[in-house]
Amino acid sequence: MNxxxxxxxxxxxxxxxxxxxxxxxxxxxxxxxVSREFEGNFVYSILTLYIFFFxxxxxxxxxxxxxxxxxxxxxxxxFLLLTSxxxxxxxxxxxxxxxxxxxKTSIEKVNFFVIFIYFLAIETYLTIRILNNKQ
Numbered sequence: 001m002n003x004x005x006x007x008x009x010x011x012x013x014x015x016x017x018x019x020x021x022x023x024x025x026x027x028x029x030x031x032x033x034v035s036r037e038f039e040g041n042f043v044y045s046i047l048t049l050y051i052f053f054f055x056x057x058x059x060x061x062x063x064x065x066x067x068x069x070x071x072x073x074x075x076x077x078x079f080l081l082l083t084s085x086x087x088x089x090x091x092x093x094x095x096x097x098x099x100x101x102x103x104k105t106s107i108e109k110v111n112f113f114v115i116f117i118y119f120l121a122i123e124t125y126l127t128i129r130i131l132n133n134k135q
Contacts, residue, residue: 075131083120
């Protein structure tokens with residue numbers, strides 16, 4: 001078994017592709033529907049959120065690939081545990097947004113949670129692919 005196989009990084013690379021696609025679509029939609037001054041007052045920029053969630057997704061998917069090599073029966077449990085840790089970290093990261101009550105805050109809250117759900121969907125999809133590739 002080759003430890004440095006490219007197939008080990010395939011879910012992470014797929015996640016990067018989905019993240020870049022989501023980021024591009026998100027920026028285009030913000031370009032047409034949200035003014036730059038309004039977006040400039042956000043606590044976290046869109047880019048910062050995408051980087052934050054991609055880093056967590058990459059770590060989760062890489063960890064799941066390693067767990068799959070040890071014992072595929074633990075991939076589902078590990079996914080639940082790692083996703084729960086990500087939820088906790090996301091909540092801590094979102095505290096400044098949740099505590100603000102400015103006019104821009106509602107859009108920023110929605111923005112944060114849409115990105116969170118988008119990455120959760122990516123992780124779920126790629127975890128299902130990891131589980132379906134039993135070797």
